[in-house]
Amino acid sequence: MDALLGALGAGEGLSRFVGGAVRDTLLGLDVQDVDIATRLMPDDVMKRLRKAGIKAIPTGIEHGTVTAILKDGPVEVTTLRRDVSTDGRRATVAFSDDWREDAARRDFTINALYADPLTGEIHDFFGGMDDLAAHHVRFIGDALTRIAEDHLRILRFFRFHARFGKGSADAEAVDACRARSRDLMALSRERIADELLKLLALPNPAPTIALMLELGIFSAVIPEIDATSLVRLEQLLANEARTTTAPDPLRRLIALAPQDTGPADDIAARLRLSNAQRKRIGTALTPNTAGPMEMLYRWGPESSADRLLLSDAEGDVIAAALTRIRASERPKLPLGGGSLVERGLSAGPVVAKALQTVERRWIDEDFPGPERVNAIADEVVGQLLDARQ
Known part of the structure; x- marks a missing residue:
């Protein structure tokens, strides 16, 4: 990392850490991805990295992004930008050397924090530090404008609120998401699926799903999710807690879907889920009278856990069956x-x-x-x- 920062002129103030890495470090969370914002132009970034012996890949160079391949993992380096035009799905950008201008095009205040790599000084242009301390997720500037620029920010808002928020969600953001919820129809279903599964992977997404239902967020793209879906999700979460089962976003999506293979597969097809995911959904929702070991034999540990955790069985019955499955190898008929x-x-x-x-x-x-x-x-x-x- 030191070699990368040196190549990017961090000591001269040309480059700073930005976004999730800064936010998560301040919250004491594990940092998954490191992003660097820089005043250098993309071609200059490429030249500097290669000169320093660092592999550089122009992953999105037309939008200013170069990926540096380090021993500890990739680092995205992006030139400061401003939006020239947006249509809710993609943006046309121009490069900039103004840190505040770059921050202004980001979604939430807590994602627009920059850190000097050498001194650790935080550069905060829109009150992100205060929002971080208050566990408050807030759009930068006018919420309606931010959503008009990128419709996916509706789903991102709810995911970030579920992960970082405490108390009531930001009122302006809630009103804007409700007003523009039908904008989600313009997005690719893959992007919707990706955001929804990220939300469902969080420790307790149920309160946020409830808020989204209240606001009608799902009605435009997944109208099958309703109040009974929420009840099933809450029951699944309770079964997970009772059996110390790690969150599984696809299993939680199955809970939200109608408990019938046809309509559930319709949702899976609409969200462009993979064939393997669709098969797992179908297996989970097929009527079942098998015991735990027969389930393990026929469907393996993952789908067996799906069937048990999504069932209406008593909690101790589910726990005992899961314990047996987890302690057993998948049976194989020793004869052909x-x-x-x-x-x-x-x-x-x-x-x-x-x-x-x-x-x-x-x-x-x-x-x-x-x-x-x-x-x-x-x-x-x-x-x-x-x-x-």
């Missing part, structure tokens, strides 16, 4: 169709049917070992051979 052919069956549908019978008895007997499975297979094959005579 070839074994049945070796016992005298003719290859074909009869083998598949016999294997299903063996499997069912193996499950019903709570997954005994190979010796018992072989005995079951002998019995099943013997009965079929006797029936032919």
Whole structure:
């Protein structure tokens, strides 16, 4: 990092840490991503990094962003900017050398803090330090204008309030988000899904989801989320706490969706979720009467946990089943169709049917070992051979 800062002229005041890294450091949180804002032009950044022997990738150079690849991870370096035009989805920018001008185009006051890398001095142009101390999430300037510039800021506001806010949400922001909620229809569904899943990954998103429902935020893009969705989410959160289960944003999205595979898959398709995610949703919502070990055998630990935590079972029943699943390896039937052919069956549908019978008895007997499975297979094959005579 020292070499990077030296190359970027931090000692001459040309570059500063900005955004989440500054915010999270001040809050005593682990810093996930480091961003640097600089007065240097993108081409100059590239030249300086290469001269210093630092790999530089022009990941978004037309918007001023160069990614420096360091041993500890990538660092995004972005030239100071001002917006020339915006349409709610993307912005046309011009480069600047004015720190305040760069700060003014950011979303929230707590995200517009800059730190001198050498002295640690904080540069705060819009009261972000006070808002951070008060756990208050507030748009920079006029909230309606900020949302008109980038519609995704509606969802970002609620996510940041859920993560950093305490008490009532900022009144001006709430009014602006409600007034412009239908702007979300102009966004790609992938961006909506990304923000929603980030919100659902937070420790307790339920109060914020409740606020969004009250304001009608979901009505334009996911109208299926309603008051009963919130009840299911709260029950899932309670089951997670009871079983010390880590937050899983997709599982929480399943709780918010209608508990029917068709409408739930419609939501998944609308949000452009992956095939693997859609399959997991379908598995979670398929009617189920299996016990914990059969669930583990058929669907694996993740989907088994989905079914249990989303079920209406009593808390102690869920906890006991999850404990058993977590302590067990996924069962594997220690016998295949070839074994049945070796016992005298003719290859074909009869083998598949016999294997299903063996499997069912193996499950019903709570997954005994190979010796018992072989005995079951002998019995099943013997009965079929006797029936032919």
